[in-house]
Amino acid sequence: MQGIFQKENTDKSLKYGIYRHLPTYEKIIRNLVSFFIKKVIFLDVIFSYFCYNIKKQHPGGIRMSKKNLIAGQSGGPTAAINSSLYGVVSEALKHTEEIDHVYGMVNGIEGFLNGTVLDFQEALPGEQLLALTWTPGAYLGSCRYKLPESLEDPVYPKLFQKFEEMNIGWFFYIGGNDSMDTVSKLSRYAEKIGSDIRILGEPKTIDNDLVNTDHTPGFGSAARYVASTVREITLDACVYEKKSVTIIEIMGRHAGWLTGAAALARKYVGDNPLLIYLPETDFDVEEFLQKVHAAFEKNCNVVVCVSEGIHDKDGTFICEYDSAAGTDAFGHKMLAGCGKYLENLVRSRLGVKARSVELNVSQRCSAAMLSGTDQQEGILAGEFGVQAALNGETGKMIAFKRQSDSPYSMKCTLEDVNVICNEEKTVPVEWITEDGSDVTEDFIRYARPLIQGTVNVPVGEDGLPAFVYRK
Structure with missing residues (x-):
């Protein structure tokens, strides 16, 4: 077989064989290199754009598999605490690509430690969930359990082991000052051990004494x-x-x-x-x-x-x-x-x-005196919290920032729970008369918008409000 790689080729044949084809090989190699470089650059641009969008949509990082969300209630109940719970659960159920199950802690963190948990998809399917918005009390039950001050206490690894067993990715606690103390401790412990569980607090208190928020649901x-x-x-x-x-x-x-x-x-x-x-x-x-x-x-x-x-x-x-x-x-x-x-x-x-x-x-x-403003803001706080958690926020409490008194408007914000827990917001002294026997017009302007709106509570066949009960 004749060719440029035959042994019998003389120097002359090499000179006029290989050398004659070098320009062609060089051109082919250059084209191949150019082709692969362009492909690499193109793929790099596409990958960079993909990463940018992922980071923009998920600043807290993308989760490669579904996880579960759990919510609990703590402290004294209010007429609107279940509205916040509804906001959390209903919003979580919309994000089926990220959230698998939505669980509830029966009797708060104490009940969770005892293994009492319910699945909202089973407990309140379909339209039954909406009844939470006009039902007073705490649907999940409550507790007065105070977590230890020391994060070295064995209760913390026990809690997080249970979180891991249930594949919990998001934790919500609805309550007042002492509940925010729980959120603070859990979020600090999560950071300490490198856990990626997102832990947020939903405000609730009739006392209205949580700091860094205009007011609280309830x-x-x-x-x-x-x-x-x-x-x-x-x-x-x-x-x-x-x-x-x-x-x-x-x-x-x-x-x-x-x-x-x-x-x-x-x-x-x-x-x-x-x-x-x-x-x-x-x-x-x-x-x-x-x-x-x-x-x-x-x-x-x-x-x-x-x-x-x-x-x-x-x-x-x-x-x-x-x-x-x-x-x-x-x-x-x-x-x-x-x-x-x-x-x-x-x-x-x-x-x-x-x-x-x-x-x-x-x-x-009193469901009869449930404020429409209070109900809607409770729902809004719950929805906003889930959206924030899915975006990677943790160690925060949902707060309200007032935009104006008349017409009344507000927006949800996030505040560091560590500077909120165990603090107390009192009525400003300038909103109290000098002799201490009355409040001023400033207080009235502040409070009046919050009591507006009537909620039509459905009535059952017995003529009484159709509340939802945990079975």
Whole structure:
């Protein structure tokens, strides 16, 4: 076979064989190299563009397999806490490409440790889930479980082992100050061990005492209940012309937001309640009696609203004047009784008819007074939280930032839960009158938008609200 690679080729044949074909080989090689370089550059551009979009859509990183989301409720329930739960669950169920199952912790973190968990796809299928938005209480149940301060405590690896067993990728806890403390500890432990679980807090409290947020879901409905009930009690108290004093005791240990909401009950200047006392200022018994006596010049029936946590200049709670107050699991004093003490004081010192009314748990569980604004903001907070978690956020609490009072508008933001937990937001002193016996117009402008909107609660065949119950 004749060719340029035959052994018998002479130098002359090589010279006129191989050399003659070199330009052709060089051209082929150059074309091949050029082709592969162009392909590599093209693929690099495509890959870079793909990575850019993935990073933009998933700043917290992309998960290669589905994971599960779990939510829990903690602390005292409200009329809107289930609206936040609905927001979390309904939004999570939309993201089927990333979230497989949506679980609920029955009785909070304590129940989770005991293995009590439900699957929302089974517990509240289809339209049943919507009933959460008008059901008061805490559908999942609650707890008062305080996680240890030390992250070295064995409870933390136990919790995260359970998270791993259930393939949890997202954790939501709905609650107040103590619940945000739980979120803070879990998120810090997750960071410590390198866990990629996204841990977020959903705000809830009728006390409205969470910092770094304009207000919290739960407050608007409770404030609406307080204002409505105070107005009803006032109408009842004013049927006789005989002098009387009605003292209404309202929840609020250190923050008087709910008691201040009683001012919304007034229809005109000089209307009851004539006196409102918050725990942000010192309470003087003698000055109180003088003001009640002077109030009879305006109305023979005087309605007074007081926070359960009113105290004297030495910090002693007025309820302690009458009896010793116990403490709860978090070391907080369980306050009750200042209304009854003041009732007896007025009767004995002023010699007039007196009664006290303690609103108690009805402030937080009235679906009849559920604020439409409160309900919708609770749902919005839940939805926003899930979207934030899917974008990689963790160690945050969903917060509200007010845009304007009239017309009222707000937007959701994210705040570092570590600077929120165990802090307390009180009513600004400038929103309280100088003598400490009322709130100002600034407070009323702040609170009024939050009680707006009526929720039409469906009624069952028994004529009562059609709430949803956990089976």
